[in-house]
Amino acid sequence: MRAIVLRRSGPPHMLRVEEIPDPVARPGEVLVQVKAAGVNFADVLARQGLYPDAPQRPFIPGFETGGEVLAVGDGVNGFRVGQRVLAYHRSGGYAEQIAAPAANVHAIPDSLGTQSAVVLPLNYGTAYVALYRTGPVESGMRLFLHAAAGGVGLAVIDLARRAGLEIVGAASSHFKRERLQSEGVKHVVDSRRAHVDRVARDLYGRNGGFDIIIDSVGGRTISQGIRALRPGGRLVSCGVATLSKRGILGALGLLFSTPRIDPFRMLARSRGFYGVHLGQLMRDPVLVREVLDELIRLADAKEIHPEPGRVMQLAEAATAHHLLERRRNVGKIVLRV
Known part of the structure; x- marks a missing residue:
């Protein structure tokens, strides 16, 4: 073969x-x-x-x-x-x-x-776990999505739209941002210029913020995202796209740019941080089968559109x-x- x-x-x-x-x-x-x-x-x-x-x-x-x-x-x-x-x-x-x-x-x-x-398995599987297995999802919640025009990003949008979330998506090119607009994303921002904490302040005021942030980029976006959460909000890290840019040099840069998570500060501000690595979760066959069975059911019922x-x-x-x-x-x- x-x-x-x-x-x-x-x-x-x-x-x-x-x-x-x-x-x-x-x-x-x-x-x-x-x-x-x-x-x-x-x-x-x-x-x-x-x-x-x-x-x-x-x-x-x-x-x-x-x-x-x-x-x-x-x-x-x-x-x-x-x-x-x-x-x-x-x-x-x-x-x-x-x-x-x-x-x-x-x-x-x-x-x-x-x-x-x-x-379905990796893109929608990651999106589903990041949204539904890390905390509540309710209509009207505010979601910020990094790399929103990528495979995982569009899967998150498909699931979040079904749940009635208010979506803010970031993408790096004009073509990608046009695609997000065609997907019904309420606010589309240029990821090369807009920091998520500034976006939160511009959209919702100094005391506003997001309920859910899904970050597949890593590095500095983590600390910016934590600042952009409202009380009770959560940041879900599900990738490190920054890592691929320069190989080992990129790995070192990511190491130095990624913030240390202070649990006491997160506690004081009622914010949460989650990591989703589907490669690790695949070692739990019961979880994977539950997630894939649900995604196949949703696709069969035309509730999602992979x-x-x-x-x-x-x-x-x-x-x-x-x-x-x-x-x-x-x-x-x-x-x-």
């Missing part, structure tokens, strides 16, 4: 197409003919050698895939050959076939396309990484296999 194999960490061109042996379904596994694979920021960090949960090289990147069942291993029930399924695993997605643990495989309903289904922002060929994985690393993507990038 064809697969993207990473043998050395480094820039995007390290992602190369190779012919490797087909996998087989071992006991407890489902063999899937991959039709679509999601591209995620964690893949970029893994390629750069900055993702601690990445497997040892060489490996095939890719956390999430959609396709059809080719075979099932011994002891697996509930799946049939030809059935459309969604699978997630810590690696192996950028390939024509993947053997995934049956516990990590979900049936795709007829109402949901395979490429759309691939948007769609890829861009579809590229498997051989274009390096270009996809370049776009994601440089923040030139709008929405989720999906590889057609």
